[in-house]
Amino acid sequence: xxxxxxxxxxxxxxxxxxxxxxxxxxxxxxxxxxxxxxxxxxxxxxxxxxxxxxxxxxxxxxxxxxxxxxxxxxxxxxxxxxxxxxxxxxxxxxxxxxxxxxxxxxxxxxxxxxxxxxxxxxxxxxxxxxxxxxxxxxxxxxxxxxxxxxxxxxxxxxxxxxxxxxxxxxxxxxxxxxxxxxxxxxxxxxxxxxxxxxxxxxxxxxxxxxxxxxxxxxxxxxxxxxxxxxxxxxxxxxxxxxxxxxxxxxxxxxxxxxxxxxxxxxxxxxxxxxxxxxxxxxxxxxxxxxxxxxxxxxxxxx
Amino acid sequence: xxxxxxxxxxxxxxxxxxxxxxxxxxxxxxxxxxxxxxxxxxxxxxxxxxxxxxxxxxxxxxxxxxxxxxxxxxxxxxxxxxxxxxxxxxxxxxxxxxxxxxxxxxxxxxxxxxxxxxxxxxxxxxxxxxxxxxxxxxxxxxxxxxxxxxxxxxxxxxxxxxxxxxxxxxxxxxxxxxxxxxxxxxxxxxxxxxxxxxxxxxxxxxxxxxxxxxxxxxxxxxxxxxxxxxxxxxxxxxxxxxxxxxxxxxxxxxxxxxxxxxxxxxxxxxxxxxxxxxxxxxxxxxxxxxxxxxxxxxxxxxxxxxxxxxxxxxxxxxxxxxxxxxxxxxxxxxxxxxxxxxxxxxxxxxxxxxxxxxxxxxxxxxxxxxxxx
Numbered sequence: 295x296x297x298x299x300x301x302x303x304x305x306x307x308x309x310x311x312x313x314x315x316x317x318x319x320x321x322x323x324x325x326x327x328x329x330x331x332x333x334x335x336x337x338x339x340x341x342x343x344x345x346x347x348x349x350x351x352x353x354x355x356x357x358x359x360x361x362x363x364x365x366x367x368x369x370x371x372x373x374x375x376x377x378x379x380x381x382x383x384x385x386x387x388x389x390x391x392x393x394x395x396x397x398x399x400x401x402x403x404x405x406x407x408x409x410x411x412x413x414x415x416x417x418x419x420x421x422x423x424x425x426x427x428x429x430x431x432x433x434x435x436x437x438x439x440x441x442x443x444x445x446x447x448x449x450x451x452x453x454x455x456x457x458x459x460x461x462x463x464x465x466x467x468x469x470x471x472x473x474x475x476x477x478x479x480x481x482x483x484x485x486x487x488x489x490x491x492x493x494x495x496x497x498x499x500x501x502x503x504x505x506x507x508x509x510x511x512x513x514x515x516x517x518x519x520x521x522x523x524x525x526x527x528x529x530x531x532x533x534x535x536x537x538x539x540x541x542x543x544x545x546x547x548x549x550x551x552x553x554x555x556x557x558x559x560x561x562x563x564x565x566x567x568x569x570x571x572x573x574x575x576x577x578x579x580x581x582x583x584x585x586x587x588x589x590x591x592x593x594x595x596x
Numbered sequence: 597x598x599x600x601x602x603x604x605x606x607x608x609x610x611x612x613x614x615x616x617x618x619x620x621x622x623x624x625x626x627x628x629x630x631x632x633x634x635x636x637x638x639x640x641x642x643x644x645x646x647x648x649x650x651x652x653x654x655x656x657x658x659x660x661x662x663x664x665x666x667x668x669x670x671x672x673x674x675x676x677x678x679x680x681x682x683x684x685x686x687x688x689x690x691x692x693x694x695x696x697x698x699x700x701x702x703x704x705x706x707x708x709x710x711x712x713x714x715x716x717x718x719x720x721x722x723x724x725x726x727x728x729x730x731x732x733x734x735x736x737x738x739x740x741x742x743x744x745x746x747x748x749x750x751x752x753x754x755x756x757x758x759x760x761x762x763x764x765x766x767x768x769x770x771x772x773x774x775x776x777x778x779x780x781x782x783x784x785x786x787x788x789x790x791x792x793x794x795x796x797x798x799x800x801x802x803x804x805x806x807x808x809x810x811x812x813x814x815x816x817x818x819x820x821x822x823x824x825x826x827x828x829x830x831x832x833x834x835x836x837x838x839x840x841x842x843x844x845x846x847x848x849x850x851x852x853x854x855x856x857x858x859x860x861x862x863x864x865x866x867x868x869x870x871x872x873x874x875x876x877x878x879x880x881x882x883x884x885x886x887x888x889x890x891x892x893x894x895x896x897x898x899x900x901x902x903x904x905x906x907x908x909x910x911x912x913x914x915x916x917x918x919x920x921x922x923x924x925x926x927x928x929x930x931x932x933x934x935x936x937x938x939x940x941x942x943x944x945x946x947x948x949x950x951x952x953x954x955x956x957x958x959x960x961x962x963x964x965x966x967x968x969x
Binding site for chain 1: 697698699714717718721722723804805807808809844848849851852853854855857858871874875878886887888891892895896898899903904905906907908914915927930931934935938939940941942945946948949950951953954956957958960961962964965
């Protein structure tokens with residue numbers, strides 16, 4: 295049976311990380327997963343709507359979820375932050391349906407006033423990582439691998455919202471997650487463990503507490519390098535912005551050259567399916583991904 | 597006295613030793629549910645200024661035993677030199693916070709059986725994991741505070757930072773009433789969640805912002821700060837909001853890593869409380885300009901404009917403050933250039949097809965919120 299999802303692209307994959315949009319499309323196509331893009335969806339607020347008001351975060355995201363409900367499909371994210379925000383709103387509202395119907399009525403009243411479908415609580419919010427691990431299955435994924443990434447040492451960087459924003463996680467322990475590492479093993483790569491993999495990348499502070507933010511990112515990159523990583527792999531484009539796009543600035547804050555490539559999750563998996571680096575936008579990163587590709591070629595030639 | 601086989605007298609109502617036997621039967625039945633487990637405790641030990649090392653202890657414990665029970669057993673029966681804080685044994689005093697299997701928690705709250713189950717679940721999801729026959733529980737001192745000895749950390753900065761938010765209800769603005777300051781049950785209820793804090797330090801220990809920003813007062817202090825802001829008897833709300841809004845010591849120092857909410861043993865949800873202080877600050881149009889506040893306002897405005905965020909405008913408006921902050925603007929230069937060179941710069945922006953709906957929705961929410969002010 296074909297897996298189908300209501301695809302929520304998020305802002306960053308349509309902006310500063312187009313290569314994520316590109317690689318999610320390439321990966322899902324190669325796996326025969328069908329994505330129906332939610333063209334009418336909007337930004338989840340990346341955690342800042344709630345700082346304005348809880349009602350704002352709940353209402354805007356109830357609308358996003360309701361768009362997927364209309365299609366009777368699970369909502370697919372490929373960003374830890376979108377997942378944590380929308381996934382948690384879904385948890386909250388499902389609880390409100392039982393415990394606080396008045397609030398639910400307020401949210402749905404606002405939606406109906408704008409001609410939007412009401413929130414029903416009839417679907418799920420799933421990150422691409424969870425779709426791969428839980429729905430597609432790692433055994434099935436292993437069968438699609440045409441190019442083992444043997445010898446490539448990958449350091450996962452999960453993103454806070456994927457681990458701790460929701461009350462219930464389907465596959466992972468929030469303090470010692472394994473699903474990224476299991477995907478690495480499935481495509482033949484070697485997971486590298488380091489403390490920073492479950493920590494904050496510093497992105498939420500980057501616009502106004504730049505130095506603190508970059509020190510945070512720098513510490514994690516240093517640890518990953520010390521643990522022997524050839525690259526970091528992240529399921530979150532906001533983490534990617536701080537770890538990759540700002541890495542030259544991170545280097546100057548901590549006073550050390552780093553040069554660690556940071557891949558998006560679907561880029562890594564798609565490489566193992568034999569999809570070309572160009573089709574995955576690997577040339578678009580700020581930190582060159584060439585060392586990763588060269589290492590893979592070297593290893594393949596042996 | 598010769599005990600008869602218990603099964604003959606499980607509910608013996610007679611006084612001839614009957615009550616005693618019934619009790620015995622009950623105890624033996626419940627004890628049989630507890631299988632004693634063999635455990636390894638790996639404890640990260642340290643003396644001040646020396647490098648930490650791991651010491652392993654082996655012991656037998658029941659699944660219902662707490663981590664604290666086990667530490668006591670180690671200290672009393674195996675190694676009297678092991679140092680850790682403890683007091684109430686009952687999740688009240690907040691003394692025994694430490695890192696248990698990778699996250700800060702109360703040793704008196706976490707049970708051995710649950711920890712072993714958690715470790716087994718993690719191992720089960722890991723192919724070829726070398727899961728030994730004896731479950732191994734790792735215990736380490738809290739983070740973000742220097743170690744005095746073993747699991748005892750110096751909490752001075754934790755207390756100083758609490759003090760810094762002035763965690764006392766201020767009634768200076770009002771005359772002291774004849775009897776007492778009254779609150780309605782609803783007003784009191786608003787303080788319950790923050791009032792549950794037992795100052796154990798678990799949130800502070802895991803706070804990612806504290807690791808890079810020694811000025812940040814921390815989640816415990818800001819949860820308490822919100823307890824003061826929310827208190828109907830406190831007369832200093834405005835000054836407090838001003839103070840908590842200032843520089844990177846207050847609410848804007850939080851990086852929203854969610855660790856505090858996640859580890860808090862009392863469900864105080866410090867990050868939620870930080871959010872509520874931010875809400876109170878953002879509600880005030882008079883809040884002085886800061887990039888942190890501008891970041892929030894711009895984000896909402898951009899979503900109203902395009903449904904999705906136009907990241908080109910986001911940088912210019914937030915960091916460049918609409919061309920008013922030239923230094924900020926200049927700081928974006930190298931980043932923008934690098935992105936252009938790599939073909940990463942978003943030259944185009946496609947608004948969401950639902951942007952009008954979203955704008956109208958946000959405006960309706962704002963209208964409701966402003967009525968509540």
